[in-house]
Amino acid sequence: MALSPRNPLVRLSLGRMNIDRWAVIYLLVSACFPLLRPSIFPHPWLNALVHGAMAVAIWFLPPWLRSRRHVAARLLGEIYLPLIFPLFYTELQYLGLIFFSFESSLDPGLIHMEQVIFGFQPSLRWSEVWPWPWFHELMEFAYFSYYFLAVIFLVLVFRARDLSREARWDAVREFVRDLSAVMLICYTLYTIFPAWGPKYFRAGFVDVGGWVFTRIMLHIHQNGAILGAAFPSSHVAASFIPWLHTWRRFPRHRWWMTILFILLCMSTVYCRYHYVVDVAAGMMLSIFVVYTMDRLGDTARDRLRNFARF
Numbered sequence: 001m002a003l004s005p006r007n008p009l010v011r012l013s014l015g016r017m018n019i020d021r022w023a024v025i026y027l028l029v030s031a032c033f034p035l036l037r038p039s040i041f042p043h044p045w046l047n048a049l050v051h052g053a054m055a056v057a058i059w060f061l062p063p064w065l066r067s068r069r070h071v072a073a074r075l076l077g078e079i080y081l082p083l084i085f086p087l088f089y090t091e092l093q094y095l096g097l098i099f100f101s102f103e104s105s106l107d108p109g110l111i112h113m114e115q116v117i118f119g120f121q122p123s124l125r126w127s128e129v130w131p132w133p134w135f136h137e138l139m140e141f142a143y144f145s146y147y148f149l150a151v152i153f154l155v156l157v158f159r160a161r162d163l164s165r166e167a168r169w170d171a172v173r174e175f176v177r178d179l180s181a182v183m184l185i186c187y188t189l190y191t192i193f194p195a196w197g198p199k200y201f202r203a204g205f206v207d208v209g210g211w212v213f214t215r216i217m218l219h220i221h222q223n224g225a226i227l228g229a230a231f232p233s234s235h236v237a238a239s240f241i242p243w244l245h246t247w248r249r250f251p252r253h254r255w256w257m258t259i260l261f262i263l264l265c266m267s268t269v270y271c272r273y274h275y276v277v278d279v280a281a282g283m284m285l286s287i288f289v290v291y292t293m294d295r296l297g298d299t300a301r302d303r304l305r306n307f308a309r310f
Contacts, residue, residue: 015063017173018296019180023081026184027055030091033098033191041094054084060290078172081180082150088187089226096228106195106231108276111222123198124273130270133209139270140213144261149260150179153242156250171249174293179241181289186234194228199272207217212252233274236282237289244290 031051034041041047056082065077114121127136157163163200193200199221243261247254265283268274 003052011067012060012063015066016059017062017066017177019081019177020058020062020182022180024055025056025118026088026188027051027058028160030095030191033095038100040097047091074169079154079176080248081303082183087184088183089229092187092190093226095191096226099192102196102227102306105131105201105228106193107197107201110195110231111201111279114275121198122276123269123274126270127208127272131208133211133214136210136271137212137214138263139267140171140217141151141236142260143267143271144213144217145260145264146239148240149242149257150175151192152257153246156246160250162187175241175245178245178286178290178293179238180236180242181293182241182286183234185285185289186229188230188231191231193231195231195278196227197230197272197273197274197278200227201221205300217299230274230284231278232281233268233278235268236265236279237271237286240283240286241290244286298301 028051031048034047038044062077062080062280065073065080068074068077111121114123153175155174157168160168163171239261243257246257265279268279269276306307
């Protein structure tokens with residue numbers, strides 16, 4: 001007997017996006033890593049149980065939320081995955097030590113690569129050559145902008161008068177799809193191939209002055225930053241996504257978004273958060289993801305529209 005689109009489970013299946021499947025796969029696979037070295041990860045079996053529960057919730061809840069008429073519920077169903085990225089990020093402080101110790105990270109290879117390319121270490125030399133507090137403050141602000149670029153794009157989408165209701169949701173879904181793919185790949189690479197970055201591996205904090213954003217970023221990195229998440233730069237890779245989607249959909253906002261994105265890329269090196277090769281790798285990763293996602297697509301929304309008449 002053919003399944004009817006009125007069947008709740010069938011409708012959930014029709015509304016399930018690729019990002020839901022990717023999130024479930026990431027949760028289940030990352031739950032297994034701590035079991036390889038239980039001494040590294042606190043409460044590995046409890047962590048596996050929590051991951052399994054989250055995977056089940058993601059399999060059913062977001063597709064259901066997307067079918068709701070209430071805007072807040074539907075929005076939560078579309079953007080839920082970036083909202084739990086902080087949890088994935090926090091786990092990396094342990095996952096980054098599962099396969100490699102601090103002493104056997106990728107950093108020596110990255111440092112050697114930069115020495116061959118430039119003849120020196122840009123992440124160490126730049127702040128020494130330009131030890132200007134005002135420039136340091138500008139760079140720390142640009143680095144901090146990473147935390148709100150995605151929100152800015154979503155605001156632009158919902159304020160756009162030339163987008164129809166469904167076109168607006170399509171824009172949100174495509175943006176979240178690309179951002180989620182980039183971040184899940186970054187988290188996976190940080191687990192398997194950790195690199196600590198110049199600030200932690202060799203250099204320390206930038207010894208120049210600053211003001212508000214300098215203090216904010218110092219506080220964040222003293223209390224919330226982790227090791228092993230340098231290559232590729234997720235700051236660059238993830239910020240490329242709102243920049244590109246803004247460039248595509250909102251030409252009037254290209255100029256300031258481009259300036260901010262360029263400053264952000266500069267800040268990752270000047271403030272010693274990343275090597276230059278981290279920035280290049282982040283750019284290449286995001287370009288690859290967008291190219292692939294544009295061709296892969298996600299037919300769930302089209303299927304829902306086709307069955308909407310039933």
